[in-house]
Amino acid sequence: VKNYLEGVMKANYHSHSYFCDGHGEPEAYYDRAKELGFDAIGMSGHAPLPFETDWTMAPGRLSEYSERIRGLADEDGPEIYLGLEIDYIHGLMSPGDDRPLYRDLDYRIGSVHFLGSDGQRATVDGPLEEMDFLHNEVFGGSSRSLVEAFYAQVRAMIDGGGFDILGHFDLVKKNNRGNRYFNPDDSWYRDAVMQTLETLDGSGVLLEINTGGLSRGTTDSVYPEPWILGEAAKRDIDIVYSADAHRPEHIDFAFDLAEDVARDAGFRSRRILVGGSWRETDLHHS
Protein backbone atom coordinates (compact mmCIF):
# COMPACT_ATOMS: atom_id res chain seq x y z
CA VAL A 1 0.00 0.00 0.00
CA LYS A 2 1.31 3.38 -1.02
CA ASN A 3 1.90 5.71 1.87
CA TYR A 4 0.93 8.94 0.19
CA LEU A 5 2.34 11.33 2.70
CA GLU A 6 5.42 9.63 4.12
CA GLY A 7 7.54 12.29 5.73
CA VAL A 8 5.29 15.17 4.72
CA MET A 9 2.61 17.18 6.47
CA LYS A 10 -0.76 15.53 7.00
CA ALA A 11 -3.88 17.54 7.67
CA ASN A 12 -7.57 17.87 6.85
CA TYR A 13 -9.76 20.86 7.66
CA HIS A 14 -13.05 19.79 6.10
CA SER A 15 -14.75 17.45 8.59
CA HIS A 16 -18.38 17.06 9.68
CA SER A 17 -19.28 15.44 13.00
CA TYR A 18 -22.68 14.56 14.43
CA PHE A 19 -23.13 18.26 15.29
CA CYS A 20 -24.40 18.56 11.71
CA ASP A 21 -24.78 15.72 9.18
CA GLY A 22 -21.58 13.80 10.00
CA HIS A 23 -21.44 10.45 11.74
CA GLY A 24 -19.30 10.37 14.84
CA GLU A 25 -18.28 12.47 17.80
CA PRO A 26 -15.61 15.13 17.29
CA GLU A 27 -13.41 13.01 19.60
CA ALA A 28 -13.51 10.14 17.09
CA TYR A 29 -12.20 12.46 14.36
CA TYR A 30 -9.43 13.71 16.60
CA ASP A 31 -8.45 10.17 17.65
CA ARG A 32 -8.33 9.07 14.03
CA ALA A 33 -6.14 12.05 13.13
CA LYS A 34 -3.81 11.17 15.98
CA GLU A 35 -3.69 7.53 14.86
CA LEU A 36 -2.74 8.63 11.33
CA GLY A 37 0.00 10.93 12.63
CA PHE A 38 -1.73 14.07 11.40
CA ASP A 39 -0.06 17.42 12.07
CA ALA A 40 -3.42 19.17 12.24
CA ILE A 41 -7.14 18.50 12.03
CA GLY A 42 -9.93 21.00 11.61
CA MET A 43 -13.64 20.51 12.24
CA SER A 44 -15.97 22.37 9.89
CA GLY A 45 -19.58 21.76 10.84
CA HIS A 46 -22.28 23.20 8.59
CA ALA A 47 -23.05 26.63 10.03
CA PRO A 48 -26.63 27.27 11.20
CA LEU A 49 -28.93 28.76 8.54
CA PRO A 50 -31.81 31.23 8.97
CA PHE A 51 -34.16 28.33 8.18
CA GLU A 52 -34.32 24.69 9.22
CA THR A 53 -32.59 21.81 7.45
CA ASP A 54 -31.65 18.26 8.44
CA TRP A 55 -27.97 18.78 7.65
CA THR A 56 -26.91 22.07 9.26
CA MET A 57 -26.16 22.78 12.91
CA ALA A 58 -28.92 24.06 15.14
CA PRO A 59 -28.06 27.64 16.19
CA GLY A 60 -28.32 26.68 19.86
CA ARG A 61 -25.56 24.10 19.54
CA LEU A 62 -22.82 26.37 18.27
CA SER A 63 -21.31 27.24 21.64
CA GLU A 64 -21.27 23.57 22.69
CA TYR A 65 -19.65 22.74 19.35
CA SER A 66 -17.00 25.34 19.91
CA GLU A 67 -16.25 24.10 23.45
CA ARG A 68 -16.08 20.46 22.37
CA ILE A 69 -13.66 21.16 19.52
CA ARG A 70 -11.43 23.35 21.69
CA GLY A 71 -11.45 20.65 24.36
CA LEU A 72 -9.92 18.10 21.98
CA ALA A 73 -6.45 19.64 22.15
CA ASP A 74 -3.94 17.11 23.36
CA GLU A 75 -0.22 17.86 23.71
CA ASP A 76 0.77 14.58 22.04
CA GLY A 77 -1.80 14.84 19.29
CA PRO A 78 -2.38 16.93 16.18
CA GLU A 79 -3.14 20.64 16.36
CA ILE A 80 -6.90 21.18 16.46
CA TYR A 81 -8.63 23.98 14.58
CA LEU A 82 -12.16 25.26 14.95
CA GLY A 83 -13.92 25.98 11.70
CA LEU A 84 -17.30 26.11 10.04
CA GLU A 85 -18.50 25.47 6.53
CA ILE A 86 -20.65 28.53 5.96
CA ASP A 87 -23.19 28.87 3.17
CA TYR A 88 -23.36 31.75 0.78
CA ILE A 89 -27.05 32.38 0.20
CA HIS A 90 -27.67 35.49 -1.85
CA GLY A 91 -29.25 38.20 0.28
CA LEU A 92 -29.30 36.02 3.40
CA MET A 93 -25.82 35.09 4.51
CA SER A 94 -22.15 34.97 3.49
CA PRO A 95 -19.15 33.12 4.90
CA GLY A 96 -17.51 36.48 5.57
CA ASP A 97 -20.38 37.76 7.71
CA ASP A 98 -19.39 39.34 11.00
CA ARG A 99 -21.51 37.39 13.50
CA PRO A 100 -20.87 36.88 17.21
CA LEU A 101 -21.26 33.14 16.55
CA TYR A 102 -18.29 33.19 14.18
CA ARG A 103 -16.05 35.17 16.52
CA ASP A 104 -13.98 32.23 17.78
CA LEU A 105 -13.32 30.52 14.46
CA ASP A 106 -9.79 29.70 13.28
CA TYR A 107 -10.87 29.40 9.66
CA ARG A 108 -13.95 29.38 7.44
CA ILE A 109 -14.95 27.31 4.43
CA GLY A 110 -17.30 29.17 2.10
CA SER A 111 -19.73 27.04 0.10
CA VAL A 112 -22.63 27.44 -2.29
CA HIS A 113 -25.18 24.65 -1.89
CA PHE A 114 -28.39 26.64 -2.46
CA LEU A 115 -29.88 28.32 -5.49
CA GLY A 116 -33.23 30.07 -5.85
CA SER A 117 -34.87 32.54 -3.52
CA ASP A 118 -37.35 32.58 -0.62
CA GLY A 119 -39.98 29.90 -1.05
CA GLN A 120 -38.14 28.55 -4.10
CA ARG A 121 -34.81 27.61 -2.60
CA ALA A 122 -33.17 24.21 -3.07
CA THR A 123 -29.70 22.62 -3.03
CA VAL A 124 -27.74 21.55 -6.06
CA ASP A 125 -26.16 18.63 -4.17
CA GLY A 126 -29.22 17.30 -2.37
CA PRO A 127 -31.69 14.70 -3.59
CA LEU A 128 -32.34 14.70 -7.33
CA GLU A 129 -35.84 16.11 -6.70
CA GLU A 130 -34.25 19.34 -5.49
CA MET A 131 -32.11 19.67 -8.61
CA ASP A 132 -35.16 18.83 -10.74
CA PHE A 133 -37.13 21.49 -8.89
CA LEU A 134 -34.43 24.08 -9.55
CA HIS A 135 -34.14 23.04 -13.17
CA ASN A 136 -37.87 22.88 -13.93
CA GLU A 137 -39.40 25.49 -11.63
CA VAL A 138 -36.71 28.06 -10.85
CA PHE A 139 -34.73 28.09 -14.10
CA GLY A 140 -37.53 27.32 -16.56
CA GLY A 141 -35.97 24.11 -17.84
CA SER A 142 -32.62 25.73 -18.66
CA SER A 143 -29.65 23.80 -17.29
CA ARG A 144 -27.39 26.50 -18.59
CA SER A 145 -29.17 29.19 -16.54
CA LEU A 146 -28.97 26.98 -13.47
CA VAL A 147 -25.26 26.27 -13.83
CA GLU A 148 -24.42 29.87 -14.70
CA ALA A 149 -26.37 31.01 -11.63
CA PHE A 150 -24.38 28.56 -9.52
CA TYR A 151 -21.03 29.93 -10.67
CA ALA A 152 -22.29 33.51 -10.37
CA GLN A 153 -23.09 32.78 -6.70
CA VAL A 154 -19.61 31.34 -6.20
CA ARG A 155 -18.08 34.49 -7.69
CA ALA A 156 -20.26 36.74 -5.54
CA MET A 157 -19.15 34.78 -2.48
CA ILE A 158 -15.45 35.12 -3.38
CA ASP A 159 -15.92 38.83 -4.08
CA GLY A 160 -17.42 39.21 -0.59
CA GLY A 161 -14.31 37.60 0.93
CA GLY A 162 -13.77 36.96 4.62
CA PHE A 163 -13.20 33.22 4.38
CA ASP A 164 -10.25 30.88 3.82
CA ILE A 165 -11.27 27.93 1.65
CA LEU A 166 -13.64 27.72 -1.31
CA GLY A 167 -15.73 24.57 -0.79
CA HIS A 168 -16.21 22.08 -3.65
CA PHE A 169 -15.70 24.45 -6.61
CA ASP A 170 -17.85 22.49 -9.10
CA LEU A 171 -20.45 20.99 -6.75
CA VAL A 172 -23.05 21.53 -9.46
CA LYS A 173 -21.65 18.43 -11.21
CA LYS A 174 -22.74 16.15 -8.37
CA ASN A 175 -26.21 15.36 -9.73
CA ASN A 176 -25.03 15.53 -13.34
CA ARG A 177 -23.78 11.95 -13.74
CA GLY A 178 -24.24 10.81 -17.32
CA ASN A 179 -24.66 14.50 -18.28
CA ARG A 180 -28.22 14.37 -16.98
CA TYR A 181 -28.54 18.17 -17.04
CA PHE A 182 -25.61 19.61 -18.96
CA ASN A 183 -22.51 18.77 -20.96
CA PRO A 184 -19.41 20.08 -19.18
CA ASP A 185 -17.59 20.13 -22.54
CA ASP A 186 -19.88 22.88 -23.82
CA SER A 187 -18.10 26.20 -24.28
CA TRP A 188 -20.54 28.09 -22.03
CA TYR A 189 -19.68 25.71 -19.18
CA ARG A 190 -15.97 26.23 -19.64
CA ASP A 191 -16.56 30.00 -19.79
CA ALA A 192 -18.43 29.96 -16.47
CA VAL A 193 -15.59 27.99 -14.86
CA MET A 194 -12.85 30.21 -16.32
CA GLN A 195 -14.61 33.38 -15.21
CA THR A 196 -14.84 31.93 -11.69
CA LEU A 197 -11.14 31.04 -11.67
CA GLU A 198 -10.38 34.64 -12.69
CA THR A 199 -12.33 35.82 -9.67
CA LEU A 200 -10.52 33.35 -7.42
CA ASP A 201 -7.10 34.35 -8.74
CA GLY A 202 -5.58 36.89 -6.38
CA SER A 203 -8.46 36.68 -3.90
CA GLY A 204 -6.34 34.87 -1.31
CA VAL A 205 -9.04 32.21 -0.99
CA LEU A 206 -7.71 28.64 -1.18
CA LEU A 207 -9.08 26.17 -3.69
CA GLU A 208 -9.72 22.78 -2.13
CA ILE A 209 -9.18 19.44 -3.80
CA ASN A 210 -12.18 17.76 -2.23
CA THR A 211 -12.41 13.96 -2.12
CA GLY A 212 -15.81 13.89 -0.36
CA GLY A 213 -17.73 12.87 -3.47
CA LEU A 214 -15.45 9.87 -3.86
CA SER A 215 -15.73 8.71 -0.25
CA ARG A 216 -19.52 8.91 -0.43
CA GLY A 217 -19.68 7.37 -3.89
CA THR A 218 -21.53 10.35 -5.38
CA THR A 219 -18.85 11.46 -7.87
CA ASP A 220 -16.27 9.66 -10.00
CA SER A 221 -13.66 12.38 -9.56
CA VAL A 222 -12.51 15.00 -7.09
CA TYR A 223 -13.95 18.52 -6.88
CA PRO A 224 -12.94 20.29 -9.01
CA GLU A 225 -12.36 18.29 -12.20
CA PRO A 226 -8.68 17.79 -13.11
CA TRP A 227 -8.86 20.16 -16.11
CA ILE A 228 -10.10 22.93 -13.80
CA LEU A 229 -7.16 22.24 -11.48
CA GLY A 230 -4.84 22.52 -14.48
CA GLU A 231 -6.24 25.98 -15.20
CA ALA A 232 -5.94 26.91 -11.52
CA ALA A 233 -2.30 25.79 -11.47
CA LYS A 234 -1.54 28.06 -14.43
CA ARG A 235 -2.86 30.96 -12.37
CA ASP A 236 -0.86 30.02 -9.26
CA ILE A 237 -4.02 29.64 -7.20
CA ASP A 238 -3.17 27.93 -3.89
CA ILE A 239 -4.70 24.59 -2.98
CA VAL A 240 -5.54 22.61 0.13
CA TYR A 241 -6.56 18.94 0.42
CA SER A 242 -10.04 18.39 1.86
CA ALA A 243 -11.68 15.09 2.71
CA ASP A 244 -15.10 16.66 3.34
CA ALA A 245 -15.29 13.76 5.79
CA HIS A 246 -18.64 12.76 7.22
CA ARG A 247 -17.08 9.78 9.06
CA PRO A 248 -13.86 9.65 11.11
CA GLU A 249 -12.43 6.92 8.88
CA HIS A 250 -12.64 9.26 5.89
CA ILE A 251 -10.43 12.12 7.10
CA ASP A 252 -7.70 11.21 4.60
CA PHE A 253 -9.87 9.50 2.00
CA ALA A 254 -8.12 9.31 -1.40
CA PHE A 255 -5.50 11.90 -0.40
CA ASP A 256 -2.99 9.85 -2.40
CA LEU A 257 -5.20 10.46 -5.43
CA ALA A 258 -5.51 14.16 -4.52
CA GLU A 259 -1.71 14.35 -4.50
CA ASP A 260 -1.45 12.66 -7.91
CA VAL A 261 -4.15 14.88 -9.38
CA ALA A 262 -2.49 18.00 -7.95
CA ARG A 263 0.92 17.08 -9.29
CA ASP A 264 -0.49 16.16 -12.72
CA ALA A 265 -2.29 19.51 -12.82
CA GLY A 266 1.04 21.28 -12.32
CA PHE A 267 0.97 22.21 -8.64
CA ARG A 268 4.22 21.99 -6.69
CA SER A 269 2.89 22.84 -3.25
CA ARG A 270 -0.25 22.99 -1.15
CA ARG A 271 -1.29 24.86 1.98
CA ILE A 272 -1.66 23.61 5.52
CA LEU A 273 -2.79 25.41 8.65
CA VAL A 274 -0.14 24.77 11.29
CA GLY A 275 1.15 26.93 14.10
CA GLY A 276 -1.77 29.25 13.51
CA SER A 277 -1.08 30.20 9.90
CA TRP A 278 -1.55 28.84 6.40
CA ARG A 279 1.87 27.64 5.28
CA GLU A 280 3.13 26.19 2.07
CA THR A 281 4.30 22.58 1.96
CA ASP A 282 5.83 20.85 -1.06
CA LEU A 283 4.09 18.03 -2.86
CA HIS A 284 6.12 14.85 -2.68
CA HIS A 285 7.85 13.54 -5.79
CA SER A 286 6.33 10.52 -7.44
Ligand SMILES: [Zn+2]
Ligand atom coordinates in the same frame (compact mmCIF):
# COMPACT_ATOMS: atom_id res chain seq x y z
ZN1 LIG B 1 -20.45 21.46 1.34
Ligand SMILES: [Zn+2]
Ligand atom coordinates in the same frame (compact mmCIF):
# COMPACT_ATOMS: atom_id res chain seq x y z
ZN1 LIG C 1 -18.61 19.80 3.74
